Amino acid sequence: MAEVTEVSRAVEVPDAVFVERSRLVEGVRAYGLIVAMWLRSTMAYRASFAMTAFGNFAATGFDFVAILLMFAHVDELGGYTLPEIALLYGASGTAFGLADLVLGSMDRLGRRVRDGTLDTLLVRPVPVLAQVAADRFALRRLGRITQGLLVLGYGLAVLDIAWTPLKVVMIPLMLLSGAAIFGAVFVGGAAFQFFAQDAAEVQNSFTYGGNTLLQYPPTVFAKDLVRGVTFVVPLAFVNWLPTLYVLGREYPLGLPEWVAFLPPVVAGVCWGLAGAAWRAGLRSYRSTGN
Amino acid sequence: MGMRLYAVVAAGGFRRHATYRIATAAGVFTNTVFGFILAYTYTALWDERPQLGGYDLSQALTYVWLGQALLATSAMMGGGFEDELVERIRTGDVAVDLYRPVDLQLWWLAGDLGRAAFQLLARGVVPMLLGALAFPLALPGSPGVWLAFLVSVTLGVVVSFALRYLVALSAFWLMDGAGAAQIAFLAGLFFSGLLLPLTLFPGVLGEVARALPWSALLQVPADVFLGKHAGWGLVEAFAFQGGWALALLLAGRLVQSVATRRVVVQGG
Numbered sequence: 001m002a003e004v005t006e007v008s009r010a011v012e013v014p015d016a017v018f019v020e021r022s023r024l025v026e027g028v029r030a031y032g033l034i035v036a037m038w039l040r041s042t043m044a045y046r047a048s049f050a051m052t053a054f055g056n057f058a059a060t061g062f063d064f065v066a067i068l069l070m071f072a073h074v075d076e077l078g079g080y081t082l083p084e085i086a087l088l089y090g091a092s093g094t095a096f097g098l099a100d101l102v103l104g105s106m107d108r109l110g111r112r113v114r115d116g117t118l119d120t121l122l123v124r125p126v127p128v129l130a131q132v133a134a135d136r137f138a139l140r141r142l143g144r145i146t147q148g149l150l151v152l153g154y155g156l157a158v159l160d161i162a163w164t165p166l167k168v169v170m171i172p173l174m175l176l177s178g179a180a181i182f183g184a185v186f187v188g189g190a191a192f193q194f195f196a197q198d199a200a201e202v203q204n205s206f207t208y209g210g211n212t213l214l215q216y217p218p219t220v221f222a223k224d225l226v227r228g229v230t231f232v233v234p235l236a237f238v239n240w241l242p243t244l245y246v247l248g249r250e251y252p253l254g255l256p257e258w259v260a261f262l263p264p265v266v267a268g269v270c271w272g273l274a275g276a277a278w279r280a281g282l283r284s285y286r287s288t289g290n
Numbered sequence: 291m292g293m294r295l296y297a298v299v300a301a302g303g304f305r306r307h308a309t310y311r312i313a314t315a316a317g318v319f320t321n322t323v324f325g326f327i328l329a330y331t332y333t334a335l336w337d338e339r340p341q342l343g344g345y346d347l348s349q350a351l352t353y354v355w356l357g358q359a360l361l362a363t364s365a366m367m368g369g370g371f372e373d374e375l376v377e378r379i380r381t382g383d384v385a386v387d388l389y390r391p392v393d394l395q396l397w398w399l400a401g402d403l404g405r406a407a408f409q410l411l412a413r414g415v416v417p418m419l420l421g422a423l424a425f426p427l428a429l430p431g432s433p434g435v436w437l438a439f440l441v442s443v444t445l446g447v448v449v450s451f452a453l454r455y456l457v458a459l460s461a462f463w464l465m466d467g468a469g470a471a472q473i474a475f476l477a478g479l480f481f482s483g484l485l486l487p488l489t490l491f492p493g494v495l496g497e498v499a500r501a502l503p504w505s506a507l508l509q510v511p512a513d514v515f516l517g518k519h520a521g522w523g524l525v526e527a528f529a530f531q532g533g534w535a536l537a538l539l540l541a542g543r544l545v546q547s548v549a550t551r552r553v554v555v556q557g558g
Binding site: 048051052055058059062063065066069070072073074075076077078196197198199200201202204205209212213216219220221222225 | 310311312313315316317319320323324326327328330331333334335338339342468469472473475476479480485486490491492
């Protein structure tokens, strides 16, 4: 047996790309299996699932109700009408919802480090990232995605957009890249918890806080804050720049028009950084020993 | 026995929460980030409509930062002690608690007041200071208003406790606090005025929202802080909060006595 392992390792090592890819495939496969297990467990209590999914839908819905209440008093906010803000809100909410569904469990990492249950995941022959991400997979988070899509649909239906093929492509591109950018934030935040186990709430500033920020147009915020979320934590690429492109409105900070097409690139860079942070965190991990 | 015991329990609640230093710092950071985001959106709103809801811009900004400062203190979105009590009810450990020569409700209330005192100091003061540095806030000049604010916050914490105690007691029947906790979370989020001051809620929705107990958690203390209640108005505000506190605490005792009989019937 030992010899077989040695041989297969000897075959894999020279081709680093192949090893990377096989680990990715292995990780996605394991993620799928663990998620399927949690889905079966969730569906054992259908009524409970229906209630929590509705609660998830309603909790995020209140955010939009607050915006509706604001628009009971004003016609524009930061120079943007309600349907335009609905477009921003729906795009950010859907992208965040997708990331939350797939990787939302990552913020439990600190707890696992603290109580020592991370050790169990380390001894299994499955990538740790896949295990942590799939842990307690919460299908109820579909509630948030549904709410985001409804508001997005409302914005798209009401607005009079001069559609071009590029603008049509931009919508799914924006949602998927946005979800990837938020996903990288979840992974980066989890990596941070290797060093500060109790700091799970810091992550909320960038995930939930970022989502709240992106629901409003960039004209509302101070220039330095807009610079920060463009160049430091590039949340502006989740929905601001692509949506402004679709709406044909002016970009913040005098950015050129083509930056609206950067989200996939930005998402790739973010995942590169988040992956490096995750590996660094995992390497530095010392078990609590219980 | 008596007051001394509950004072010790309260001090314990304070110390217990004081041990989570990194979590507290992380909470302060998050409160500050949300404070900044909301402050900018409120600025855009008040730019369009100065005097909206009876507040000028600096009062509206003060409201934002008070919301962040009191979020943890008044446990507007739940949390604090319910999970622990629900767990004791679920496992049956609560039977041991009922044997103890202390009042169950007052025991948890004392602990929660200790927690609230810590969180007011640790998670309230710093975001408020940072907010005051970055934005023109309307801070009260007279010590009397600060004192009235502290009284109002304390009453708000008691109302919040009484609500959460009822939520936790529901575990006697539901065995799982998740559903009730989620409803309480939603109500707290919306009707405390955390998302938007209740004075901006239109028509009947506004009247109902301002009459519900959750308005005692943020709207009333914020209005006291902003000097909206003075003289008899202040007495009325305290009476509103005190009335809800009393009614909900009594409801908690009633539910508890019904639940306790249930435990005895089950054989503990």
